[in-house]
Each structure stands twice: as C-alpha cells, then as structure tokens.
Amino acid sequence: MAEPMDYASAGVDIDLEGAAVASLIGSLSASIRPAGTPGAPVDLPGGFGGLIEFGDSLLALATDGVGSKLQIASQLNQWGGVGIDCMAMNVNDLLCVGAEPIAFVDYVAVPKPDPATHAALGASLAEACRLARVTLAGGETASLPGIVTELDLSGTALGYVKKGNAITGEHLQDGDILIGLPSSGIHSNGYSLVRRVMEHSGMDYTDDAPFNVASIGRSVLHFDGKDDQQFTLGEVFLNPTRIYCDPVVDLLHLAESGEAGFSLSDVRAICHVTGGGLSNLLRLHDSLGWHIDAPLTPHPEFEWLQVTGGIETREMYRTFNMGTGMILAVSQEHADAMCEWLNQRMIGTSIIGKVIDHGHRVTHAIEGVEFSHY
Amino acid sequence: MAEPMDYASAGVDIDLEGAAVASLIGSLSASIRPAGTPGAPVDLPGGFGGLIEFGDSLLALATDGVGSKLQIASQLNQWGGVGIDCMAMNVNDLLCVGAEPIAFVDYVAVPKPDPATHAALGASLAEACRLARVTLAGGETASLPGIVTELDLSGTALGYVKKGNAITGEHLQDGDILIGLPSSGIHSNGYSLVRRVMEHSGMDYTDDAPFNVASIGRSVLHFDGKDDQQFTLGEVFLNPTRIYCDPVVDLLHLAESGEAGFSLSDVRAICHVTGGGLSNLLRLHDSLGWHIDAPLTPHPEFEWLQVTGGIETREMYRTFNMGTGMILAVSQEHADAMCEWLNQRMIGTSIIGKVIDHGHRVTHAIEGVEFSHY
Numbered sequence: 001m002a003e004p005m006d007y008a009s010a011g012v013d014i015d016l017e018g019a020a021v022a023s024l025i026g027s028l029s030a031s032i033r034p035a036g037t038p039g040a041p042v043d044l045p046g047g048f049g050g051l052i053e054f055g056d057s058l059l060a061l062a063t064d065g066v067g068s069k070l071q072i073a074s075q076l077n078q079w080g081g082v083g084i085d086c087m088a089m090n091v092n093d094l095l096c097v098g099a100e101p102i103a104f105v106d107y108v109a110v111p112k113p114d115p116a117t118h119a120a121l122g123a124s125l126a127e128a129c130r131l132a133r134v135t136l137a138g139g140e141t142a143s144l145p146g147i148v149t150e151l152d153l154s155g156t157a158l159g160y161v162k163k164g165n166a167i168t169g170e171h172l173q174d175g176d177i178l179i180g181l182p183s184s185g186i187h188s189n190g191y192s193l194v195r196r197v198m199e200h201s202g203m204d205y206t207d208d209a210p211f212n213v214a215s216i217g218r219s220v221l222h223f224d225g226k227d228d229q230q231f232t233l234g235e236v237f238l239n240p241t242r243i244y245c246d247p248v249v250d251l252l253h254l255a256e257s258g259e260a261g262f263s264l265s266d267v268r269a270i271c272h273v274t275g276g277g278l279s280n281l282l283r284l285h286d287s288l289g290w291h292i293d294a295p296l297t298p299h300p301e302f303e304w305l306q307v308t309g310g311i312e313t314r315e316m317y318r319t320f321n322m323g324t325g326m327i328l329a330v331s332q333e334h335a336d337a338m339c340e341w342l343n344q345r346m347i348g349t350s351i352i353g354k355v356i357d358h359g360h361r362v363t364h365a366i367e368g369v370e371f372s373h374y
Numbered sequence: 375m376a377e378p379m380d381y382a383s384a385g386v387d388i389d390l391e392g393a394a395v396a397s398l399i400g401s402l403s404a405s406i407r408p409a410g411t412p413g414a415p416v417d418l419p420g421g422f423g424g425l426i427e428f429g430d431s432l433l434a435l436a437t438d439g440v441g442s443k444l445q446i447a448s449q450l451n452q453w454g455g456v457g458i459d460c461m462a463m464n465v466n467d468l469l470c471v472g473a474e475p476i477a478f479v480d481y482v483a484v485p486k487p488d489p490a491t492h493a494a495l496g497a498s499l500a501e502a503c504r505l506a507r508v509t510l511a512g513g514e515t516a517s518l519p520g521i522v523t524e525l526d527l528s529g530t531a532l533g534y535v536k537k538g539n540a541i542t543g544e545h546l547q548d549g550d551i552l553i554g555l556p557s558s559g560i561h562s563n564g565y566s567l568v569r570r571v572m573e574h575s576g577m578d579y580t581d582d583a584p585f586n587v588a589s590i591g592r593s594v595l596h597f598d599g600k601d602d603q604q605f606t607l608g609e610v611f612l613n614p615t616r617i618y619c620d621p622v623v624d625l626l627h628l629a630e631s632g633e634a635g636f637s638l639s640d641v642r643a644i645c646h647v648t649g650g651g652l653s654n655l656l657r658l659h660d661s662l663g664w665h666i667d668a669p670l671t672p673h674p675e676f677e678w679l680q681v682t683g684g685i686e687t688r689e690m691y692r693t694f695n696m697g698t699g700m701i702l703a704v705s706q707e708h709a710d711a712m713c714e715w716l717n718q719r720m721i722g723t724s725i726i727g728k729v730i731d732h733g734h735r736v737t738h739a740i741e742g743v744e745f746s747h748y
Contacts, residue, residue, distance in 0.1 A: 011519065012517060013517070016486070016487045017515065017517055020487030020491070020492040020515060021515050024482075024492040024493065024495055024499075024513070026493065026496065027492075027494075027496025027500055028500045028503075029503075029504070031503065032503065032504055033508070038474075038476050039477050039509050039532075050479075051511070052477050052509050052511055054428075054431075054476075055429065055431075057428075059532065060511075061479045061511045061512055062512065063479040063512055063514050064514050065481065065483065065514065065516050067518065068518060068521070070518075071521065100412075102412050102413025103413050103426050105530055106437070107437050107438075107481060109522075109526055109528075113390045113394030115390075115393045115394045117394070118394040118397040118398040118401075119398065120401075121398055121401075122397060122398035122400065122402050125401075125402065129402075129403075133406050133407065135414065136402055136405070137424045137434075138424040138435050138436065138437055139437060141394060141395050141398070142439050142441055143386060143387070144439075144441065144526060145385065146445045146523075147442070147444060147445065147522055147523065147525075147526050148522050148526065149522070149523060150520075152483055152518060152521050152522065154481045154483075154516070156435070156437060156479055156481075156530035158413075160428070
C-alpha cells in the first residue's frame with residue numbers, strides 16, 4: 001500500500017473529538033452540592049475527576065461504551081463477549097483511583113429489539129458481573145430505529161474508596177517500579193484501525209487466524225480448553241477485554257491491611273492502558289517520566305495487524321495496549337513482593353519498567369516508541 | 375385517515391421490547407456480593423430493583439436515554455433541552471424510591487463529533503445539574519459512524535436514601551390520596567407517535583403551533599418570558615422534561631424531620647408518569663387500585679396530537695403523561711397539607727384522586743380510560 005495506516009486515517013479524528021469534549025466541558029459549571037455533603041465533587045491531586053463525597057467514603061462513577069468493536073460483533077452476530085468488554089472498560093477505570101467496583105448498569109440502543117441477541121448480552125453481562133464482582137443494578141434497552149443502525153452498548157460502573165485511600169499519583173517518585181498486567185488481546189480500543197486493516201487484507205472474520213493464537217497467555221474466557229484448535233480472526237478480535245478487579249482490588253485490600261508488609265502508600269498510581277496506549281501513563285503525573293525497559297510480549301495479532309496494515313511501530317503503541325492492559329506504579333522496596341503476589345493470581349504479570357525523572361515523557365526499549373503528549 | 379393511530383402503529387413494538395428485556399434479565403444471575411457488604415442487592419417489598427447496600431444507606435442507580443425525542447432535536451439542531459430531558463428521565467426515577475439524586479454521568483454517541491452541538495449539550499447538562507442539584511461526575515462521547523446515524527444521548531444518575539427510608543408502596547392503603555404534579559408538556563415519552571402524527575399532519579416543526587401554547591403552566595425553562603409570543607411546534611415538542619427533585623426531595627426531607635406534622639410514612643408511593651402513562655401506577659402495588667377523579671388539565675398539544683392523529687382517548691392516556699408528570703400517594707390525614715406545601719413550590723399541583731380497593735386497575739373521570747395491565 002502507498003501509505004502506512006494509522007488511527008487517524010482509519011476515520012477517527014482525535015482532534016475533533018477533543019474539541020467536542022472540550023466544548024461540552026467548557027459549558028459546564030461548578031457543582032451546586034456543597035463540600036462535606038453527599039455528592040460534593042472531590043478534586044484529587046492527580047487531576048482525576050468523577051469522585052464525589054459520601055460520608056467516610058468517596059464514590060466514583062465511570063461511564064464508557066464498547067465502541068466500534070461492536071461492529072465486528074454485529075457482523076458475526078457474536079455477543080458473548082461484549083458485555084465483558086463493556087464492564088471491563090468501566091471497572092478498570094475505577095481501579096485507577098483505587099476504587100472497588102460494586103455495581104453496574106447497562107444501556108443498549110438497538111434499531112429493533114431481538115430476544116436472542118439480548119439473551120446473549122445478558123449472559124455476557126452476568127459473566128462480567130461475576131468477574132468484576134459487582135451487582136447489576138439496572139439497565140435500559142432503547143429501540144431507536146431512526147438513530148442507530150445496529151446495536152450500541154455502553155454502561156456505568158459505581159465504585160467506592162475510603163476517604164484518604166484514593167490512589168492519585170501524587171506520591172510518585174523517581175525510581176518507582178512499573179508492574180505490567182497482561183492484556184487478553186486487543187481489548188476494546190483501536191477497532192476502527194483493526195477494521196480498516198481487515199478491509200485492506202481482503203480476509204474475512206471467519207477465516208482462520210494466520211498466526212498461532214494460543215501461543216501466549218490469554219483471557220481464560222473464550223480460549224479456555226481450545227489450546228489445540230485453530231481460531232478465526234473474528235474470535236481473536238472479539239476475545240473480551242480483561243477485567244482486573246481480581247487481582248487488583250485484592251491487592252489494594254491486602255495493602256490496606258498491612259499484612260504483607262506493604263501499605264497502600266506503596267501503590268503510587270494505576271494506569272488502564274486504553275486508547276492512546278502507553279501515552280496514558282502521562283496522565284498520572286505532571287512532570288515525571290516513564291521508561292519501559294522490559295515490556296510484556298504483545299499477542300501475535302498485534303504483529304499481524306502491523307505487518308498487514310503497514311502500521312508504524314510507534315503508532316501501534318499509541319493505539320493498542322500491545323500486551324499490557326494495566327500498569328501499577330509501586331514503591332521500589334516492595335515491587336518484587338507485589339509483582340510476585342499478582343503473578344500468582346494473573347500469570348504473566350511482571351516488572352516492565354520504572355518511573356524516571358527524565359522529563360514528562362514515556363520511553364521504551366524499542367527505539368522510536370516515545371510519547372510526550374497524551 | 376382510515377385507522378386511528380396508536381403507539382404500536384408508530385413503529386414501537388412493546389411486546390418485542392418486553393421479550394428482549396426478559397431474555398436479557400433471564401440470562402442474569404444473582405449478585406456475587408453478599409448481604410451486608412457494599413454493593414449487595416436490596417429487594418424492596420414493592421419489587422423495586424436497582425438499590426444496593428452501602429453502610430447505613432442504600433444507593434440507587436437509574437439509567438435511561440432521551441429516545442426518539444432526539445430525532446426532533448437533530449432535525450432542528452436544537453440541543454438546549456435534551457440534557458434536561460436526559461437528567462429528568464433518570465433523577466425522576468430515583469425519586470420514586472425516595473432516593474435523593476446526587477450525581478450524574480452522560481453518554482453521547484455521535485457519527486461525528488461537533489463542537490457546537492457539544493457546547494449546547496454541555497450547557498443543557500449544566501442547567502440540568504442545577505435543576506436536579508447533582509454533580510456531573512463524568513461522561514463519555516463516542517464517535518460511532520458505523521453504529522449511529524445521528525446523536526444518541528443517555529445517562530446514569532446516582533442517588534441515596536437512608537436505610538429504612540426507602541419508599542416502596544408497601545404501606546399503601548384504601549383511601550390514600552393522590553397528589554398530581556404538573557408536567558411541562560410531553561416530556562420524553564411517546565415521541566414515535568408524536569413524529570408519526572407530525573408526518574401525517576403535513577406540518578413542519580418550524581410552523582407556528584396551531585393552539586395557544588402559553589395557556590397553561592409550563593416548565594419555566596423555555597417558555598419563560600415568552601408568554602405573548604407564538605411558539606413553533608418544534609419548540610413545544612422540545613420543551614424539556616420537568617425535573618421534580620425540587621420540590622420532592624425537599625418534601626421528603628421535611629417529612630423525615632417531622633417539623634410539618636407529617637412523617638415519611640405518610641408518603642406511601644411515588645410514581646413517575648413515563649411511557650405507559652397512568653398505567654405506571656399499577657407497578658406500585660400488587661392488588662390495590664387507583665381512581666383519578668380530578669385530573670390536571672392536559673396541555674393543548676395533547677389535544678392537537680389526539681385530533682390530528684385520530685388517537686383514541688385511552689391510547690393517549692397510555693402513551694403520554696397528559697399533564698401529570700409525577701404522582702404522590704400520601705396518607706389521607708396529611709394530604710391537604712402536603713399538597714399545599716407542594717403547590718407553593720410547583721404551581722398547579724393538586725389532589726387528583728385516591729387509592730381505592732376496587733381491584734388492581736386504574737380508573738379515570740373520563741369513561742374508558744381504564745388500565746389493568748402495565
């Protein structure tokens with residue numbers, strides 16, 4: 001092909017999205033709820049939003065949808081994973097402030113309701129609730145034939161954290177250690193580019209994946225018991241997003257208890273690697289930098305996408321999680337202990353880098369993978 | 375026209391929606407969160423769902439969208455009211471269990487982001503937060519050109535109520551009095567039928583409304599200061615849904631304090647009149663009935679829709695709020711005091727009927743307006 005593909009050429013205008021969101025936020029005003037009362041907004045040092053006061057706790061809401069990954073699910077009529085994707089996108093965001101997710105509601109918009117699709121979605125959401133350990137506290141299905149041409153799925157998760165226990169990044173320091181938790185594949189970001197590469201490749205989602213899918217740790221959900229089988233490209237791309245509540249919530253509880261020698265103050269920051277890839281790290285601190293010297297191995301579909309789409313390496317790391325779905329920045333002193341504890345619960349977890357005072361940028365073992373803007 | 379219009383003929387298949395939602399719910403399983411811990415589900419006597427435990431409180435989530443009213447907003451590029459609609463649909467639902475709304479998140483799906491549209495939405499959401507007295511705790515804008523053809527807006531509201539203070543309908547009894555709170559117009563339900571009538575009428579949304587718009591109490595939002603002007607049909611149909619937090623939350627606080635002579639136990643049930651119209655009352659109790667003998671006057675657009683669309687009266691009351699957006703069932707002893715207190719804060723509030731042990735049905739001063747199924 002003439003030009004390398006990138007996320008923008010796949011039809012996603014990030015600047016326009018940013019301008020639109022900025023317009024919306026610019027029109028908002030301060031909350032009417034006074035400090036010290038239920039619902040009063042909380043400004044955390046790291047600039048995190050979305051937390052509100054509630055007695056001795058802070059409550060956090062996260063809202064997000066599955067995005068264009070749904071178009072592949074629609075095309076294949078495979079809805080078994082997207083409830084997990086929807087849950088994951090929301091609860092993983094809550095974990096980043098140290099909040100424990102407790103409840104979830106879903107919003108489904110369809111051109112026309114279909115009981116079979118909804119049964120599959122319900123099963124997927126039920127599995128998601130079990131994995132995230134939350135209560136499904138409601139939901140809405142809207143028939144909007146004039147607005148949606150195929151199913152849209154989004155949701156909202158509610159979490160809480162004790163006052164004083166929120167994780168904000170404010171105690172980050174030079175030398176802190178980065179622990180990488182493996183992703184289960186592409187998760188729920190970058191699908192406009194995935195779909196564009198697929199179009200370009202001339203392959204179908206029902207074709208066998210031209211790589212060894214099971215060569216690397218996966219979400220146990222959809223690949224379990226299939227180690228010796230071949231998978232289609234559709235199955236690979238629809239593998240659901242990993243939910244990190246187990247083990248991250250447990251690690252936070254353990255830290256709070258002090259029973260393992262480390263405390264909550266040893267967990268400095270948590271990053272959910274979503275759209276923007278490793279550049280998400282830049283959101284955690286205003287001035288410190290990040291160096292990834294021992295990255296987790298990306299799943300083979302990332303290499304296939306890169307080669308097939310002629311995508312530059314830096315663009316891959318700015319669009320996809322490249323094998324690492326969540327990153328914990330922890331104190332040097334207790335990094336090995338925490339990593340070992342996490343790895344026993346999520347195989348493939350390892351130390352991938354460190355916090356470094358080399359300017360507000362992300363650097364990487366692969367030359368050229370460097371970000372100084374989110 | 376040959377046949378009278380109804381909601382089903384306007385393209386909304388209520389049975390199919392019900393089957394789809396039942397399929398989804400049937401696939402769910404019990405929450406993993408044990409009773410007595412944050413997030414554990416709460417079964418209220420009246421069958422209300424969506425509440426979870428949180429210390430000495432119950433938290434409630436409500437999620438809903440604006441629906442096909444958005445298509446009129448799109449057509450006219452008028453977004454100033456839909457944020458209020460979205461807020462209202464959610465916080466008014468929370469009020470029905472006696473929960474005070476404290477926070478809100480929005481979800482916007484667009485084919486392409488547009489800063490001007492988002493600025494208008496932001497202003498509308500800001501006004502909505504002020505009216506509902508909640509904190510905007512986040513939001514998401516998704517660009518989904520393959521899924522939505524025009525803007526979809528939904529949201530999730532979070533509320534709380536002290537344990538033991540939830541309003542469940544369990545203390546409803548024969549003779550309880552119904553207080554009707556006026557709506558501001560069509561609110562956010564029945565718009566598939568509105569749009570169908572408009573198509574049939576041959577009129578445009580930019581045409582002057584062929585009735586006296588300001589002849590009856592309105593939401594002050596969009597009609598304020600315009601009493602002597604003519605309004606377009608589009609302005610009438612886009613008038614935002616009334617938010618009932620003020621005065622309902624205040625009434626509940628007053629009842630809890632006991633300062634006005636009545637207590638929370640005198641507020642027996644609260645009904646948000648949404649899709650299904652007066653038949654919503656049937657959800658509040660398993661066996662008691664409801665008689666509306668002094669209904670509030672419907673706004674003139676309801677009559678215009680009925681006449682223009684040739685819609686039967688019963689269908690009007692099953693599809694639209696017909697002038698009453700919220701109904702409180704209260705004890706006979708304190709009904710006058712509560713109604714007077716409410717009317718001082720929301721003009722047009724009055725006693726509209728009573729709870730009556732005449733079977734599980736709704737009857738009405740207008741013969742034929744009767745419902746025994748939701």
